[in-house]
Amino acid sequence: MTIRVGILGISGFGGGEALRLIAGHPQFELVFAAGQGSAGNRVADHFPGxxxxxxxxAIEKWNPATPPKxxxxxxxxxxxxxxxxxxxxxxxxKIVDIGGDHRHVEGWAYGLAxxxxxxxxxxxRVANPGCFPAATLNALAPLLVNHLIEPGNIVIDAKTGISGAGRGSADSHFGFAASNENLQPYGLLKHVHMPEMAKTIELLSGxxxxxxxxxxxxxxxxRGVxxxxxxxxxxxxxxxxxxxxSxxxxxxxxxxxxxPPQTKWATGSNLCFxxxxxxxxxxxxxxxxxxDNLGKGAAGQAIQNANLIFGLPETAGLDGLPVWP
Structure with missing residues (x-):
């Protein structure tokens, strides 16, 4: 069975990682690619490998009036x-939304695979978790469902690689000169992933x-979280x-x-340690x-969710080893 696949946002980091995984998937065939700034180019113009x-x-602009098959x-x-x-x-x-618009939205399954x-x-219709929730909730789920911790007393300290900001960001804080040899907190008390994590903690623990x-x-x-x-x-x-x-x-x-785990253990994979x-x-x-924020935190879990949607083995296209060093 060949499954015809498209990617919206192929020139971004998440879309590019999805492309890499789809290219090695035994049943997915990429037949449509869309990107706003990259429209009119070939896929190889952005991904020479x-x-x-x-x-x-050809990379196209998304036109809902003429959807591809x-x-x-x-x-x-x-x-x-x-x-x-x-x-x-x-x-x-069928849709897997790697972005943040449909997490815990009615009519969409929350894809904590x-x-x-x-x-x-x-x-x-499946909404991929964000990268921080993907790591956090996998660590907390066994403790919450077994009532080993108090759901109202949780403090999360998270570190992420720069690719988590996305390729489209023009913020100078993500450039080499500002980021190299530097460590900076951000999104204090109001990060976009907070409601998603809080809702899932509530569902897991009651x-x-x-x-x-x-x-x-x-x-x-x-990359890495x-x-x-x-x-x-x-x-x-x-x-x-x-x-x-268990x-x-x-x-x-x-x-x-x-x-204690290290980010290098997961690089280039869909693994969570x-x-x-x-x-x-x-x-x-x-x-x-x-x-890996682009793997389990984005495209890897998206492929895993797609495998579940179609009743394929969850590991299809995802059983490669992490990259080391």
Missing amino acids: VSGKIADL LDLLFASLPSGTSAEALAQVPKGV DVWPTRIDGHN GDPAGLVFTPHLVPMT LVTIYCRGSADTNQCLNAAR FYADRAFVRVTDK VNYAADQERNLIIAMAVI
Whole structure:
């Protein structure tokens, strides 16, 4: 079975990573590519490494009045721009929205694939989690569903590579001179991923996440996310690790480790590494996770969600090893 696939926003980082993964997928065939600033060029003009039919595929502007014949559409557009475009896609075309407009929106499944795969299977509208929620929620899910931590006392310290800002950003803070040898917090108390994480914590735990604190930091590396999460709970380290091992026992992409994870472990992959440390005397549990923000945090999980939609093996097109070094 060949599945005809399109990408909206192919010239961005998320769209480019989706292209890379689709090119190696056993059943996906890229037949449509759209980009605003890149329209009129060939795919190979922006991604010289591609070959065959993909290389000569013309990048078009998205025109909802003349939709291409597709089975599946990946949308990798900036937050606030995808809702209008995707509302005009024919119902018969399945969509995975890598952008932020449809997370926890009625009619869209929330694509936290390693935690809720059955909610995605067979659904034709799926909203990918953001990169920070993808790491954070995979680390917290086993603790929340087993009531090992208090949902209202969670503090998240996150670090991300510069590609998380997206290729389209013109902000000078993301240039080499400003970012190299620098570490900077941003989005304090109002980051766009806060409501998404709070809603999911509530759904997983049944409790009130009102005390949630989240602070992201930009670090001078290209890709990767590391979250260190401080929680209140009386469990010991082994209880946390065992809860995660049981929760993810049949999941292909979450690895529970015995030592704190590093971002390099996940580079270029759809993997998520989680680890826990607990101090019972202080009622403190630390949960840690790393992902590739363009992999599990964007296009990798999008491909995983698409596999679930079509009833394919979740690992299809995603079983390559991380890049090292």
